[in-house]
Amino acid sequence: MTGSEFLSRSAEETIAMGRQLAGRLNPPVLVLLSGDLGAGKTIFAKGIVSGLGAGKEEEVTSPTFTLVHVFHNHFKVYHVDLYRVEGFHDLETLALEDVLAEPAVVVVEWAERLSLRTDWPSVHVLLEHVDDNTRRITIS
Ligand SMILES: Nc1ncnc2c1ncn2[C@@H]1O[C@H](COP(=O)(O)OP(=O)(O)OP(=O)(O)O)[C@@H](O)[C@H]1O
Numbered sequence: 001m002t003g004s005e006f007l008s009r010s011a012e013e014t015i016a017m018g019r020q021l022a023g024r025l026n027p028p029v030l031v032l033l034s035g036d037l038g039a040g041k042t043i044f045a046k047g048i049v050s051g052l053g054a055g056k057e058e059e060v061t062s063p064t065f066t067l068v069h070v071f072h073n074h075f076k077v078y079h080v081d082l083y084r085v086e087g088f089h090d091l092e093t094l095a096l097e098d099v100l101a102e103p104a105v106v107v108v109e110w111a112e113r114l115s116l117r118t119d120w121p122s123v124h125v126l127l128e129h130v131d132d133n134t135r136r137i138t139i140s
């Protein structure tokens, strides 16, 4: 599903798409989520985290910075939300450099605010409102 565009007609469908992507993720990898308020970034993240078996859907909320889970002692899954992060100082306090020190799956909401340089492979996911319950999801 690389470089593809999908229409999701419900939150459940978006979770299912996150789960589907999870099956193709190999750490180290950054999953960069972008899209407006309420576009479904957190919903999509629920699918990724649960799809990886790292946590339950209800455990994925809107954290400032949460270590979601250690998956089978094998790799960690981080869910990072940069919405409230302003400027370089805030980003530094998140200690993302430490996060990137070992292979993990790092899911980032408001990824356009990430000013970090890394050579980790990344998957970009753009979520856009089409109407109340429909979202266009572009994965590249
Ligand atoms: N097809 C859909 N996919 C995802 N969410 C949908 C869909 N249709 C309706 N919704 C609703 O849209 C909202 C998406 O909220 P969510 O918290 O995931 O957005 P977000 O992009 O993380 O927003 P924020 O920028 O505030 O963190 C939820 O209330 C969800 O139920």
Ligand SMILES: [Mg+2]
Pocket: 041, 042, 043, 062, 081, 109
């Ligand atoms: Mg969110």
